[in-house]
Structures are given as structure tokens and as C-alpha cells.
């Protein structure tokens with residue numbers, strides 16, 4: 001194997017923005033940017049910041065807001081970007097007009113203080129990660145504040161305002177011919193799928209819960225792309241309660257032949273942590289180790305990799321998963337016992353472990369063996385169309 005981790009350390013870059021963690025969607029809203037603070041404390045607690053290239057993304061120091069806005073406009077409409085930019089200066093009536101006209105759900109996507117700044121922060125941090133891959137400065141580039149996969153051209157959706165993934169991939173397409181996008185958030189990656197539905201240069205695949213009016217209600221097995229993009233999109237609809245073994249087995253058996261056939265020059269992996277057991281919104285039963293095994297497997301393929309965050313609504317578990325996966329990127333196995341002087345340590349009680357067991361109060365696995373097998377067979381059939 002050419003990409004030999006025994007002789008060459010994986011070059012990992014960690015892209016973060018000190019400001020993003022300070023924003024609030026509102027007191028009852030499940031999306032908590034605070035989970036990024038927990039994640040960063042855990043990562044530095046384990047000393048991982050010492051083994052990676054650190055990029056502190058700072059909008060104030062970056063005098064290229066114009067350049068950033070031009071990249072955003074490669075996907076989002078001018079009208080929508082102007083709306084986001086002027087939110088705080090506009091009258092409430094003007095804002096309400098845009099919300100109604102575009103059927104925006106402002107419970108899911110509230111207008112909170114500093115919203116535009118928050119959006120520029122996570123988007124510029126994803127672009128920073130993309131840039132280090134474009135310039136071949138890293139093998140793996142990480143931005144846990146990104147991965148907001150639902151945002152649409154004209155409007156926010158499902159807690160996502162700017163689609164940093166689409167914006168990032170469009171930028172990466174300048175240097176890379178084929179990009180594979182993998183999404184393990186429990187929700188369907190509809191915004192990213194839609195953006196690249198007509199092209200064969202970006203292959204999108206999402207694993208998600210499907211059925212029973214679960215948001216965003218798209219992502220059926222039958223959605224596989226159109227025109228030039230036909231067969232360059234896959235969906236893996238799943239039911240409640242799927243566990244590590246079944247999920248990782250399905251994941252590997254699909255991703256392996258897919259990468260073999262499509263031969264991507266880069267992989268963008270959205271690591272939404274709401275697929276973990278006990279998530280406040282999710283209904284799967286993955287453990288930190290099971291979720292991380294997907295990341296480990298993708299890393300083992302030896303293709304340049306961008307790791308992004310996404311959903312995740314039980315903050316201590318989100319931080320456990322993303323810290324563990326930062327370790328995986330660096331070929332490090334982290335000890336189970338959490339660091340001694342960890343801020344917010346009480347959030348990790350009673351186990352104070354990086355890999356807590358799920359316990360007995362989990363949801364029943366509704367994915368039968370036959371259902372999973374049928375799903376796998378159909379997906380493998382789709383992948384065979386790729387060879388021509």
C-alpha cells in the first residue's frame with residue numbers, strides 16, 4: 001500500500017473559529033453551538049491540538065469578506081444573501097415578508113442575534129479546510145462547526161442557513177474532478193443531494209432515517225440522480241434503532257465498491273452525531289465507536305478527506321464522537337478515561353468515559369435482516385451501473 005501510515009504520519013489540519021461557539025438559536029432550540037465548545041475542550045484535553053496543524057479562522061482578520069461572499073453566491077441567490085446580511089437592519093415586517101414568500105419555518109430556523117456572522121464563521125471555516133486539501137497541505141482537514149446539509153439556494157432549512165458543504169464542494173471542483181460526498185447524519189442530506197443532482201462530478205450518498213414523517217421526508221432509495229447525474233446519487237433509508245454492527249457492515253459493503261467504481265479524488269464526510277444512541281432528536285443506536293468506525297473505514301481508503309460536523313443534539317455525546325474521530329484521523333486511540341482537568345467535566349457523568357455503553361433503555365431495532373439485505377442488494381445494483 002502506497003499510503004502507508006507506518007512510515008508517513010497522516011497530515012491532519014484542524015480548522016476552528018473561536019467565535020462560533022458563542023451563538024444561540026434560542027433557549028428551547030435543540031441546536032446548541034455550545035457542543036462545539038465541549039468538543040474543543042475534549043480535543044485539547046487529550047492533547048490532540050499538538051499533533052495537528054491548527055488553523056484559527058478569524059473573520060475580523062480576514063479582510064476578504066468579498067471573496068467569501070463571491071464563493072457563497074456560487075450557490076445561494078443574491079436575494080437570499082442580501083436578506084441574511086441585512087436581517088438586523090431590516091424592519092421585522094420586511095423580514096416576515098421574505099419568510100412567508102419563501103415558506104421558511106422560523107421555529108426551526110430562527111433569526112437570532114449575530115446570525116449572519118455565525119453563518120460566515122462556519123462557512124469560512126469549511127472553506128479553510130477545503131483550501132488546505134486543494135493546496136495538498138493536508139490529507140485530512142476537519143471543521144466540526146460545518147456540515148449544515150439542509151440549506152437551499154433561496155432559503156434556510158432544518159437549522160441550516162448557508163450550505164457550507166455545497167459552497168465548499170463547488171470550490172473544490174476547481175481542482176478536483178470527482179468528489180464523493182458521504183452523509184452519516186440521521187437526517188437526509190437533501191440540500192447537498194439537490195445541488196449536485198444533475199452532475200456526475202459529485203457523487204452524493206446519505207444514510208438516514210426514512211419514513212413516518214421524519215424530517216426532511218426525502219431520501220428514498222429511488223432517488224438516484226437525473227440527466228448527467230443519473231446513478232451518481234444514492235440513498236440508504238433506514239428505520240429506528242439500528243445498531244453498530246448492522247450499520248457499519250452495511251456502510252462498508254456499500255462504500256467499498258462505490259469508491260472502487262467512482263474513484264473519487266476527494267471525499268467529504270458529513271459526520272452528523274445525531275445518529276448516536278440517546279440523541280435528543282435521533283432514533284438510531286450507534287455508539288461513539290460505531291460512528292467512529294465509519295470514519296476509520298473512510299480514512300483507510302487513502303483518499304484526501306474533509307471531515308465536517310452536522311447534527312447532534314445531546315452535546316456531551318456529540319463531543320465524545322467528534323473528539324474520538326479527531327483521534328482516528330491522527331491514528332491515535334484515545335484512553336477511555338476522560339482528561340483530568342476537563343472543563344464542564346460534570347456533563348460527562350456518571351461514567352466519565354469517552355466510550356460509554358448504551359444501556360438498556362434504547363429503542364428497539366426495527367431494521368430486519370431481510371430489510372437490510374434487500375436494501376444492500378438494491379444499492380449494489382445501482383453501483384454496478386457506474387461501470388457503464
Ligand code: TV7
Nearest residue numbers: 028029030105107108148149158159185187215310311312
Ligand atoms: C443538520 N426536528 C438538522 C435537523 C433538522 C430537523 C425538527 C425540531 C425541533 C425544533 C425546535 C424545537 C424541536 C424537539 C426537531 C416539521 C416541523 C416540526 C418546529 C418546532 N424542538 C440536521 C428539523 C426538524 C425549534 N423539523 O440534519 C425550536 O424538536 O420536523 C421538522 C419540521 C415543523 C417545525 N417544528 C418542528 O441535524 C444540522 N425540528 C424547539 C424549539
Ligand code: CA
Nearest residue numbers: 183185187207
Ligand atoms: Ca444522512
Ligand code: ZN
Nearest residue numbers: 185187274311
Ligand atoms: Zn441531523
